[in-house]
Amino acid sequence: MRDDPTVVGLVTRARDGDKDAWDELVERYAPLVWSVCRRYRLAQADVDDVGQSVWLRLIEHLPGLREPAALPGWIATTTQRECFRLLRATSRVEPVDPAESHDVAVHAIAEEEVLRHERRTILRAAFAELSRQCQKLLALLAQDPPTPYDEISRQLSLPIGSIGPNRARCLNRLRRAPALALLVAGGPDEELRR
Amino acid sequence: MPDIGWSDDELLDALRDALTTADDVPRNFVDAGKAAFAWRTIDAELAALTYDSAWDALEPVTVRSESAMLRSLTFASEGWTIEIELTPDAVLGQLDPAEAGTVRARGDGGEFGTAAIDDLGFFALRPVPTAPYRLICTTTSGTTILTGWITP
Numbered sequence: 001m002r003d004d005p006t007v008v009g010l011v012t013r014a015r016d017g018d019k020d021a022w023d024e025l026v027e028r029y030a031p032l033v034w035s036v037c038r039r040y041r042l043a044q045a046d047v048d049d050v051g052q053s054v055w056l057r058l059i060e061h062l063p064g065l066r067e068p069a070a071l072p073g074w075i076a077t078t079t080q081r082e083c084f085r086l087l088r089a090t091s092r093v094e095p096v097d098p099a100e101s102h103d104v105a106v107h108a109i110a111e112e113e114v115l116r117h118e119r120r121t122i123l124r125a126a127f128a129e130l131s132r133q134c135q136k137l138l139a140l141l142a143q144d145p146p147t148p149y150d151e152i153s154r155q156l157s158l159p160i161g162s163i164g165p166n167r168a169r170c171l172n173r174l175r176r177a178p179a180l181a182l183l184v185a186g187g188p189d190e191e192l193r194r
Numbered sequence: 195m196p197d198i199g200w201s202d203d204e205l206l207d208a209l210r211d212a213l214t215t216a217d218d219v220p221r222n223f224v225d226a227g228k229a230a231f232a233w234r235t236i237d238a239e240l241a242a243l244t245y246d247s248a249w250d251a252l253e254p255v256t257v258r259s260e261s262a263m264l265r266s267l268t269f270a271s272e273g274w275t276i277e278i279e280l281t282p283d284a285v286l287g288q289l290d291p292a293e294a295g296t297v298r299a300r301g302d303g304g305e306f307g308t309a310a311i312d313d314l315g316f317f318a319l320r321p322v323p324t325a326p327y328r329l330i331c332t333t334t335s336g337t338t339i340l341t342g343w344i345t346p
Binding site: 022026031034035044049051052056057060082085120123124138139142143144171 | 200202205206208209210211212213214215216218219220223224226227228230231233234240242243244245249340342343
């Protein structure tokens with residue numbers, strides 16, 4: 001993920017004024033900006049303000065971006081700084097400036113959200129490569145709360161008895177997706193679970 | 195494939211997290227991010243919102259005074275502060291440090307109007323834009339400052 005050639009290409013094209021490349025960058029990283037803002041419990045209007053500042057700073061930053069691989073980290077840190085600025089301005093809390101803090105927890109927020117974002121991106125990419133049937137089944141099972149087996153059976157025209165084996169088979173395909181191999185080898189990181 | 199790493203349940207939990215987080219992000223948040231690209235040709239210092247009198251209105255203990263009827267906003271960059279007062283017929287502004295120049299109001303749909311900034315850093319922009327806009331202040335010494343969005 002960190003040396004994703006797609007991101008390098010998108011950054012280069014956006015820098016040269018390609019609007020489609022910019023749109024793709026925003027699609028990719030808006031969830032990261034969003035999730036960092038959520039850590040600061042900002043109101044919707046404030047999240048919109050922070051988002052605008054982050055995107056404009058990114059546009060400004062694109063020409064000087066030497067390592068596109070560092071982009072997610074830059075976005076998370078910039079978002080955190082803009083959240084801090086807004087919170088300080090509104091005096092609703094007395095937050096610690098991430099840039100001045102020696103507190104590991106403050107630094108960890110950006111890093112954690114970058115890792116979560118990477119993991120989610122990889123999982124969604126691997127999911128997109130599955131067969132339609134596996135995608136439908138896993139999407140139903142991944143709902144919260146999970147869709148009951150009799151409902152799945154009705155929607156997918158699958159015998160109830162074959163849902164369990166299909167679940168295992170589809171998850172195994174997901175697990176074997178090349179992008180996921182690295183993540184799976186590491187196992188689920190307890191730090192990263194909500 | 196060695197049987198290490200995530201169990202089926204753990205993998206399904208991770209997938210649930212990945213699929214729902216993407217759905218949680220509002221479309222208009224993403225669209226506003228895409229629209230920001232239109233501002234890339236403006237080489238400006240960003241002045242972020244640091245005060246909005248509307249914030250005070252949210253505090254239940256605030257005693258409303260006459261002056262609270264007008265909305266005031268403050269935007270600040272590293273070197274500049276812009277104080278704005280929104281009156282019914284004009285956007286009044288004060289640039290600090292004071293410097294002459296011009297101010298433009300611009301939204302996604304184009305420019306709303308322009309006004310001169312006098313030697314004392316003061317400006318009055320008329321009429322008040324009717325859709326969301328940003329102010330672009332260009333000083334005679336060549337600095338351009340872009341404020342955050344102002345919603346009428």
